[in-house]
Amino acid sequence: MSLRYGVVGTGAVGGYYGSRLQQGGAEVHFLLHRDYDHVLKSGLAVESIAGDFALLQVHAHRTTATMPTVDVVVIGLKTTQNALLPELLPPLLGPKTAILTLQNGFGIEAELAAWVGDRPISGGLCIICANKVGPGAIRHLDYGNLLLWQHRSDHQPAGISPLLEQVVQDFAAAQVTVDKVEDLRLARWRKLLWNIPFNGLSVVMDATTDEMMADPNIRQLAEWLMEDVLAAAQHDGDALSPGQNRHLPQALVAQMLAHTEHMTPYRTSMKIDFDEGRPLEIEAIYGNALRAAQAAGARVPRIEMLYHLLKAIDRRRTKG
Numbered sequence: 001m002s003l004r005y006g007v008v009g010t011g012a013v014g015g016y017y018g019s020r021l022q023q024g025g026a027e028v029h030f031l032l033h034r035d036y037d038h039v040l041k042s043g044l045a046v047e048s049i050a051g052d053f054a055l056l057q058v059h060a061h062r063t064t065a066t067m068p069t070v071d072v073v074v075i076g077l078k079t080t081q082n083a084l085l086p087e088l089l090p091p092l093l094g095p096k097t098a099i100l101t102l103q104n105g106f107g108i109e110a111e112l113a114a115w116v117g118d119r120p121i122s123g124g125l126c127i128i129c130a131n132k133v134g135p136g137a138i139r140h141l142d143y144g145n146l147l148l149w150q151h152r153s154d155h156q157p158a159g160i161s162p163l164l165e166q167v168v169q170d171f172a173a174a175q176v177t178v179d180k181v182e183d184l185r186l187a188r189w190r191k192l193l194w195n196i197p198f199n200g201l202s203v204v205m206d207a208t209t210d211e212m213m214a215d216p217n218i219r220q221l222a223e224w225l226m227e228d229v230l231a232a233a234q235h236d237g238d239a240l241s242p243g244q245n246r247h248l249p250q251a252l253v254a255q256m257l258a259h260t261e262h263m264t265p266y267r268t269s270m271k272i273d274f275d276e277g278r279p280l281e282i283e284a285i286y287g288n289a290l291r292a293a294q295a296a297g298a299r300v301p302r303i304e305m306l307y308h309l310l311k312a313i314d315r316r317r318t319k320g
Contacts, residue, residue, distance in 0.1 A: 002026040003071035006092045012130040014076020024174030029059040036062045038135035048140035069094035075101040079284035105284025109151035121151045129266045141264040145177040149184040189233035197225035199270035210265035228300040232293035239296040
């Protein structure tokens with residue numbers, strides 16, 4: 001029997017994976033803001049490379065106060081809104097409710113633990129190109145699988161618990177491939193290998209993925225940034241597990257560049273946030289990674305420069 005889910009943040013990512021879970025037969029409750037009236041009346045629509053579908057009736061909520069307690073809270077909010085979680089989450093939390101964050105960035109699970117205590121927290125790394133294109137409307141352009149593992153804490157072991165195994169089964173019923181990763185921290189570095197260059201450069205260069213890959217200078221900048229991420233991951237792994245092989249292979253750089261070159265042209269999530277005047281996830285993606293790299297003794301000058309460029313751009317935009 002499938003679990004009951006509560007999606008907090010029904011944007012491109014939360015909306016897509018939550019819709020897939022409901023399509024697969026799970027009971028899903030969606031927290032909405034501006035789209036509430038539209039979704040309550042017309043449901044959610046997903047235009048997908050895996051096949052379009054629509055959910056004509058959904059459990060739509062304007063506030064978590066009307067949502068039931070759930071087995072799993074799926075966090076689809078941008079990390080810039082995480083300060084709202086202590087207010088949003090309590091109505092959803094039963095004694096055994098688990099947290100699954102689908103957020104970008106580094107060190108996210110540890111930050112969530114400060115708000116939700118010793119309940120299980122898992123990280124879901126979304127390998128997907130998807131945009132929200134209108135009220136209750138999501139366009140899924142490419143990829144779509146999840147990398148999943150439970151966060152290790154003082155109270156919870158890392159791994160796959162029976163509840164998380166059920167989450168994997170529910171996603172499988174929803175036609176979402178889930179790959180279990182045995183090192184969530186390393187998997188987050190792997191995701192940053194793409195996010196750090198392409199999210200930031202898309203803002204600085206005002207470019208989509210195809211435009212960036214077509215320009216040899218931007219492509220070179222992306223490659224240099226990837227080299228910094230590899231160095232950060234290696235030093236972090238050495239610091240955490242001396243003598244153990246917790247590194248990302250060099251070959252990933254060429255693989256990710258090739259995949260980006262052939263993916264459907266894509267405007268990154270950070271570029272969309274910038275274009276629409278929303279706060280940028282600079283600290284979650286760049287600041288946390290930079291501080292972790294520096295603490296492990298890694299020199300990552302290209303990441304540091306991009307971090308300060310993005311902070312300055314965001315500050316100037318805010319003042320303007």
